[in-house]
Amino acid sequence: MSYTTDDFRNETDLDFTDISSEKYREYTFPNGSVIRIDNPLLLHVREGSGSHRLFDSQGRSHRISPNFLKITWEVKEGEPHFVK
Numbered sequence: 001m002s003y004t005t006d007d008f009r010n011e012t013d014l015d016f017t018d019i020s021s022e023k024y025r026e027y028t029f030p031n032g033s034v035i036r037i038d039n040p041l042l043l044h045v046r047e048g049s050g051s052h053r054l055f056d057s058q059g060r061s062h063r064i065s066p067n068f069l070k071i072t073w074e075v076k077e078g079e080p081h082f083v084k
Contacts, residue, residue, distance in 0.1 A: 003059040005041050014053065016042040021079030025054070027068040037062055040073075 005018055019025070020041045027035045039057035046053070050066035075081055 001059065003041065003055075003057050007059065008042055008055050014044045014046075016044045016053075016055070017084050019043045019054075019083060020057075021075050021083055022073045023076055024074060026072040027052075027064050028070045028072070029068050035062075035064065 005020055008016070010016060018041070020039075022040050024036055024038045025040045026037075029035075037054055037056055040054050041057055042055040044053040045051075046066075052062075052064040052066075054062040054064070056062065
């Protein structure tokens, strides 16, 4: 099953930004490890800690710790390279 932003159920006070224009998002960490999230849909960046919470098209929820070195993403054809 493929999920969309309409399927997202948020029962927190966190605001999520639509990043469904991205094909994937990769987080690179100091030890060289990379976490890749394909078809991310929604993102919340926690003020203070900088941790990222994401919801993807497979219905999975992710929390990325704030100690990453960089984020890499590729947008879908015709979509904006930056959304916020």
